[in-house]
Amino acid sequence: MASGCRHECAADSVRLNPPSSSIDAPRPHPQNHGEGAPLTRSGHPYETHVLHRRRYRHRARLSRLRRRRRQPEDGRDRPQRRRQDAQRPRPGQHHLPGPAARLVHRDQRQVQGADRRRGEVRDVRLGQRRADEDPDVGAVRSGPRHLLLGTTFTPTAYATGAFLELKDDDWKKLGGKDAFLPATLGISGPDAEHQVGIPFTSRPFVMAYNTDLLKAAGIDKPADSWDGLLEQAKKLTSGGTYGLAVAYADGFDPWKFIWAMSVQAGNPLVKDKKASLNDPTTLKAYQTYLGWLATDKVVNPAAVGWKNAQAIADFGAGKAAFLPMVSATSKVTLDKSAVAGKYAYAIMPTIPPGQTSKPGNGVGATSILSGDNLVVAKYTKNKDLALALVKLLTSPEQQESYYKTFGELPTNATAAKKLQSDPALAPIIDSASKASGTPFNGAWSQVQLALVNVVVQSIPALKDGKLDETKLKALIADGQKAAQDALDKSK
Incomplete structure (x- = not known):
């Protein structure tokens, strides 16, 4: 070690095992460290690099200690909590197949763009309910475009008055009521003229x-x-x-x-x-x-x-x-x-x-008339786009894909008919046609x-x-x- 050097050059040089390539061959040290002091490619001595590294680690430890003092009880700092919460799937949120996902993203971009112009922030993930609402539930002004509800919860949702009642023109945009198994429409509303639920999956017992x-x-x-x-x-x-x-x-x-x-x-x-x-x-x-x-x-x-x-x-x-x-x-x-x-x-x-x-x-x-219904919020600005997404999700192709992924039977009549050829599923399809709805009351x-x-x-x-x-x-x-x-x- 050179006289008067404040760095432990020899000790650190041995610890670091510097490369022996011709590029990193020993060269005269510019700070009188003597001949043979190992240098990095950038010309800095390894000893200086070690000090920088130690200083960085010390500062990182201090930073972690400061953050820990500010952390909430769940042990996550605020940026980490925001990132993890944003990535966590919400109840009812589904990973949709390609075309459906693209249409959802298109809906999100249009809605979020309009919200930014009004200075509002919305989260429109499918199935997530995050809304600013008045004491009256029916007065909700923002939130997701679509919600996925269990059939027996549909009467409760209908009682809130917060969801779009489907008229004949709306059903035409969805492909018509004939596109669905008749029994699955039995719990879409209190009667055929007042329906909010669009059958998405069938789960007969x-x-x-x-x-x-x-x-x-x-x-x-x-x-x-x-x-x-x-x-x-x-x-x-x-x-x-x-x-x-x-x-x-x-x-x-x-x-x-x-x-x-x-x-x-x-x-x-x-x-x-x-x-x-x-x-x-x-x-x-x-x-x-x-x-x-x-x-x-x-x-x-x-x-x-x-x-x-x-x-x-x-x-x-x-x-x-x-x-x-x-x-x-x-x-x-x-x-x-x-x-x-x-x-x-x-x-x-x-x-x-x-x-x-x-x-x-x-x-x-x-069986009870079991499964899931899709509903559209009344505050939806682009109703046609919202119904277009539902039409895609209830199409024969998407219903078949959903069945293969999750095992939930389709409500689409064409897709359900194809599954009847499977002897194992025939009794289940038969049960769906003979199922009865629970009382439609909130x-x-x-x-x-x-x-x-x-x-x-x-x-x-x-x-x-x-x-x-x-x-x-x-x-x-x-x-x-x-x-x-x-x-x-x-x-």
Whole structure:
């Protein structure tokens, strides 16, 4: 090391292992560091480079410490939080196929350009609701052009008055009502003249069954009545195999069973803003559904804590003969399970419990009218462009692409007809045509919760393998009151 040098040249030179190429060969140091001091290509000594690097790292550490003091509880600084939040998909936001994505971007550019000229900022991502609104929901002035809603939520959305009611001219721009499966239009509005929902996906529910287990038991096909299904399930329950796989702890499945059995028996649950959860037909529906586990013992006792995915997994492992209340999306999972090639779909029973045939006032509903609807906000400035996007998304080509990607059945009549050629999907398409809509009332979501709550409150007794009839009636009475209160407050 040269006398008087304030840099630890030798030590740093050894640490850095400078290249030995002819380009970086030792040259006289301009600051009297002596002959042989290693230089970079730019002529700076490695020692100076090391100091610069240390100084940069020290400043970077200080900067991080300062930012950390300003960080919120989630541990992200403001720029990082903005970047990550902007990239995160919003609920209902979909990654659309090429042509649809281009049309969405075109819509966004036009809307955002107009907003900048007015000095406003909007986020028009599909499915994201970010709006400046008055106390009255119907007074919303900005937000996304389109929203994707579950069919049972459509009545609530309609009650807000914030969405475009489709006239005959609007339907023509969408290709006409004939372009859609007739049943899927059943929950687009309260009647054919007042519709806001445009069918986007169809999700009818069916029942999967293990063909090998049924064949071994000498059963040709699933029964068409709930009582008949129970008898078959008892016959198929033995050892570690059960007749039914049912998700009692799921937040979405239980009420669908109660609804189906009730409407099949002639009880719509809601009519003219009057709830009828305390009807004997609904009590019988609960007794049947809860009895499968508590008294009939045709369901795995562990099912008291199952979600839908666990019921599908149990059936997929070959441990259950029937899997009721599943949609076409289950096919992807089951085709990779132990029952691949050994299962089939069938429509669920349409004859209510305690009956040998459908009553005259009953509805032979195979499923709720399930799926998703697209709605267009009333404040949309370019209605034609908004409807053009919906027409593209509901075209046969895009519906087929969406089915292949997500497993959701098409609502487009042409696309749905093509899928009927698949034997595995034929029963599901059949169920879609026989599905029935839930009551079109803005309070239906609260009625639905009341139906689920009866099952939730019954779970402790089910864990003990009991069904307390007195408590069940009290829970149904509480559900009736909650449902009626919600209906009284609805518009």
